[in-house]
Amino acid sequence: MEWTGARYADKPTLEVSTWIDAPPERVWSLVCDISLMPGMSEELQSVEWLDGAAGPAVGARFVGHSKHEAFGEWHTTSHVIEYEPGRVFAWAVEDPANPSAVWRFRVRPKDGGTELSEWMQLGPGRSGLSFAIDRMPEKEQKIVFVRLREFEGAIAATLEKIKERAEA
Structure with missing residues (x-):
């Protein structure tokens, strides 16, 4: 990821992809099981579906409970905004009309296996980042860049763990 100076x-946005030597159905079953995600994330501590x-x-x-060295502990409610079985699973964090973040997994058959991307x-x-920006508005672009770099590393680690499970 290169410096963009984004506010x-x-x-x-950012997106990370990987190729997995497993059928898309196997990868999809892992991506859609949110109960597995805390075991694949340093930040996400627990997650559970709401409203039955x-x-x-x-x-x-679903509600997610997270923890970060600089931001402390918090929980967010996410709303599934896109769901195409076997292909796309996306959610908006907090208000779907004005989300603090949007996340998306995309699964595609590729070269006898599966391409998995997380965006x-x-x-x-x-979001919690907003409070850091409020305290240091002159450093907004650096704060955004650093957080995106953290997410980039975390997403790559999550995809690697999904790959390991799918290929096992």
């Missing part, structure tokens, strides 16, 4: 209001939901569907909600967008709604 939070720009809704900066048992799995992803547009409109379903994310910061903002435009307020």
Whole structure:
């Protein structure tokens, strides 16, 4: 990832992909099981479906409990905004109309295996990052860049763990 100088209001995005030597159905089953995600993330501590939901569907909600050295502990409610079985699973964090972040997994058959990508967008709604920017507005671009770099590393690690499980 190269320095872009993006501001939070720009809704900066990033995407990381990997190829997995496993069928798309196997990869998809791992991506859609949100109960596995805390074991694949340093930040996400626990997650559970809300309102009696048992799995992803547009409109379903889940709560995630997270922890970060600089931001402390917090929880967010996410809303599934896109769900195409076997292909796409996306959710908006907090307000779907003005999310603090949007996350998306995409699964595609490729070269006898599966291409898995994870994409994310910061903002435009307020998040923990907003408070850091409020305290140091002159450093906004650096704060955004550093957080995107953290997410890039975390996403790469998550994809690697999904790959290991799918190929096992």
